[in-house]
Amino acid sequence: MAAIPYDLIFEILSYLPSKTLMRFRTVSKKFNSLITDPRFSRLHHRRSRDRLFALSAISKHRGSDSLDLRIFLTDENNETIHEFTRCFYKDRVNRIIGSNHQLLCFVLDNSLSLYDPINRDFLELPSPSPRRVRSPHSVSFGFVDSTMQYKVIRWYLSHGSNLVFEVLTLTVTRGCRLEISPWRLSEKHCPYLLRHSSPPVHVDEYVYWRSYDSQIVSFSLPDETFSVLSRPPCLSTKNQRLENVREFMLYGIRGKLWLVDCDNLEQAVDIWTRSDERSSNWIKVHRVGVFSERLAYTRSPFEMLDIHRDFVLFRLLHPNVVMYYDAREKTTRGTEELRGELQLCHYVDGLLSLKNVFYS
Incomplete structure (x- = not known):
């Protein structure tokens, strides 16, 4: 290793899948230091974005108070990596939101959870302020590459020109640890009311939605500012x-x-x-x-x-x-009628583990 330039090793390792890199961390202190370097995490993320994985989930109710979610994980060649079924008791999965990064967000009736498809780990997120838990809201989830942060946002129903929202920030720190900050309440001027029937969508470092007057509104995740497209x-x-x-x-x-x-x-x-x-x-x-x-x-x-x-x-x-x-x-082909609700989102390979989390 001493004869190979450090930058070259840095470059070569950035193309490897995360599970291989996790094994390499045990090879030596130098390998561990390199792989847990935030600069390496950022480069590995950029490389991984060219190799998208897909998660397909079919939900089916089992009785009146439980739901089975059958999850399929496939690679960029549409080959199945693994599949499994998870039961949600008294909590329905409303949406599964991708972030163009490793983690996904499961929006349930009564809670929010992160899901790591690579390691098949779930992590329930902290609840927002108690007085707003039951308030009508929509949820956004995205990743800010420049700051290596995930952001979960709860948008509340607004009747004026100001939009009230809460932000939960999850920062990727050295050692590929995930630091979760408390929910932060914010209110900003935005005359374009969010349509809760049209959930916000995330692209790169922006969230977009359709307003009631059919405008396309964007929200910058790094700056937390609004604009119109x-x-x-x-x-x-x-x-x-x-x-x-x-x-x-x-x-x-x-x-x-x-x-x-x-x-x-x-x-x-x-x-x-x-x-x-x-x-x-x-x-x-x-x-x-x-x-x-x-x-x-x-x-x-x-x-x-x-x-x-x-x-x-x-x-x-x-x-x-x-x-x-x-x-x-110019052809369209169909399948048999589904007996459940299908959701599909994409994610990329990453070095995080939901077992390596701390709260600030």
Whole structure:
């Protein structure tokens, strides 16, 4: 090792999977010091973002007070790593939120939990301020690469120009430890009210949502400031008739912001994305025909699960089936009707362990 430049070792190890690196930490003190260096964690994260893993979860109720969640973990080649079933008693899993990093956030009826898919560990997070536990709210979860911090945000229902929210910060420290700070209450000016029926989505270091007046609002996780994005051409119409039959949803998938515009009259959806994360220009990527007898009578009947190059995976809500669209062949194939609720999100390899946590 003494004959090999330190920077070269640093570079080579950054391409290895986390489980291999965990074994390497026991080789020597130098290897352990290198792998637990925050600079190495940041470089390993950047390398890992090119190799996305996927978590698919199908929930099925078992009686009136329990729910079985069947979880499948697959690699970038769609090969199954492992699968298992976890039972949630008297607590329903409402959403599973990815962070473009290692950890996922499980939003349950009565609590929030972190999940590490690599080591299959769960960690229940501290409760927010007692007087707000039962308040109507939405949850966001994201990772700030520049500060190596996860942030969990609870957005509360607002009736004025100020938006009240609570932030839980989880900082990755030396030794790949996770430091959890107390919940912090904040209130900032934001005239665009959050639609709780359209959950916020996370892309890189921003959270996006649709406001009640159909604006696209962004929230910077590092600065905790608000701004408004320009909308794609399909939403710039002043035609009231078109406004009544168009519904759009936002998605954060594979590190990009996507907008799905549902055209109920044409029984089709248009999929848009921005040409660059710093650009205000939107590009229409696909137009997918969705043939459903209930489409013309349903708001947002389409849920996009994944999109990669020329392929789109989506779910029709009526009926509850998963569809696969191939843009090269302009074909759509479906599956049998689902007997449960399907959720899908992506994560990347990482060096954290939920057993190595402390509270500040």
